[in-house]
Amino acid sequence: MLLTLLGASGGAVYSILTTPKYQATTALFISVRTSGDSTTGELVQGNTFAQGKVKSYAVVAQSPRVLEPVIEDLNLDVSAKALAAQVSTSSPLDTTVLEITVSDGDPVMAANISNAVAASFSNVVVNQLEAPTGGQPSLVTIEPIEPAMVPEVPYLPNTRVNLVLGFLVGLALGLGAAILRHVLDTRIHGPQEVQVVTEAPVLGGIGFDPEAKKRPLIVHADPRSSRAESFRALRTNLQFVQLDSGPRVFVVTSSVPGEGKTTTTANLAIALAETGARVAVVDGDLRRPALADYMGLEGAVGLTDVLIGRADLKDVLQKWGRNDLFVLPAGRIPPNPSELLGSAGMAKVIAELGKTFNFVLIDAPPLLPVTDAAVLSKFTTGAIVIVAAGRTKRTELAAALRSFEHIESKVLGVVLTMLPTKGPDSYGYGNYYGGYSDVDTSKPQLKA
Known part of the structure; x- marks a missing residue:
């Protein structure tokens, strides 16, 4: 245009x-x-x-x-x-x-x-x-x-022809630029691009919210919003994953930083807890932990202390809200995160959480910068990969998924975040806008 x-x-x-x-x-x-x-x-x-x-x-x-x-x-x-x-x-x-x-x-x-x-x-x-x-x-x-007569109007410039010609030239250039941009654009914009890279299903789509940094826990802060409904739709789809008996322990990761994995993990945990399930959410990012800050909890003591034997698991788990939701912060940042996360102690912690809780969500670092998420996935049911629409490139997602090829773990699904709420790339989740909500908002919501 x-x-x-x-x-x-x-x-x-x-x-x-x-x-x-x-x-x-x-x-x-x-x-x-x-x-x-x-x-x-x-x-x-x-x-x-x-x-x-x-x-x-x-x-x-x-x-x-x-x-x-x-x-x-x-x-x-x-x-x-x-x-x-x-x-x-x-x-x-x-x-x-x-x-x-x-x-x-x-x-x-x-x-x-x-x-x-x-x-x-x-x-x-x-x-x-x-x-x-x-x-x-x-x-x-x-x-x-x-004989020649004095002309009344000039033959040049022909304004009408110039306008039409300029319009057609501009239209041709615009269409060419749009087609070229589409061909050269390797970013993932919707489920179609995800399906080109992987056969893993798209578990859900979360719309873009410019106020997400101010209200990261949208399921708790505004439970009737369309974005909160998107997380509940994701929760519903996740409940159909891994129907076999056994613990449901999921690693939540992404390709690169800034794709919304921590926000997705926290809101999904809250949405799962709303159903009456016992849920534990673990900050497995021992390099740049953020879950405790998002949840409004003290994060000085946590997973690192449990792994080095300085604290018991039951002593560092912190209850959040009125439901059976417990948070395990990362604790202090260790010098050897990959070794700790791949240790027998970590396997023991995950096994113990899997016996105690219906769902365990582990917020892990991105896959491309470090291998922590791939290491953690060995002890879990599988991985959920977060993909930011309009930011993550197909090559980045493909490289991230290759991290699981030589590990006895699998990618359970992909969650698209930052989806546009309007236009051809918008996704069909969270279109209730204050209609149905399975949260009783007539009662005041508890803060952490």
Whole structure:
């Protein structure tokens, strides 16, 4: 649209900046004189001769021999070559009519030059070029049939043509740019691009919220919002994953930082707890922990202390809200996160949580910068990969998923975040807008 508007505007600007040009045309009839008792054949022969001559006369009309007298008569300050560039000639097909057209910035001058060129041309042809020897009159006659008139409107610029041409050029450039951008754009915008990279199902879609940083726990802060309903839809789909008996322990990770994995993990945990399930959410990001801050909890003591034997698991689990939701913060940042997360102690912690809780969600670091999430997935049911729509590239997601190829774990599904709420890339989750909600909001919501 922008390039189309620029093209049309360019056509308008070109029309404004172009110096107006006017055209005036003189039409001359050329014939060959015959005697009064000429036969039909002689008349046809004379007409054919005149038609053949017209092609040569069109060149003569632009010659210096014709134009120099015009320059002298009108006191023009131009050369014959420059004046010839202003003069054009034409002849309608199968006629002996010669049209002499002159263009000039002055409409009056255009008409005067056209008439002057016609008069000079007639004199040169009749009295010089076609004059017979012996002083006999020329057999060629040239008569003006339509003298040049002063034009009222310029022929240049043609504003309508310039606008249409500018519009079409801008439209073509805009379509070309849009197609090129689409072809070169490797970012994931919706489920279709995800399906190109992996066969893992899309478990849900979370719409983009510019206020997400101010209200990260949207399921708790605004339970009737469409975004909160998106997390409940994700919860419903997750309940159909891994239906076999056994603990439901999931690693939540992403390809690169900033895709919303911690926010998704926290809100999904709250949504699961709303159903009456016992839920534990673990901050497994021992490099840049953020879960405790999101949940409004003290995170000085946590998973790191349990893994090094400085604290018991039951002592560092913190209850959150009124439901059976417990949070295990990361604790202090260790110098060897990968070793701790891949240790037998971590396997023991996950096994113990799996026996105690219906759902265990582990917020893990992104896959591409570090291998922590892949290491953790060995001890869990599987991984849930968060993908930010419009940010994550297909190559990044493919490289992240390759981290699981040599590990006895699998990708259970993909969750799209930051989806546009309108347009072709919007997703069909969370369209209730304050309608149905399985949270009793008539009662005040407890804070952590």
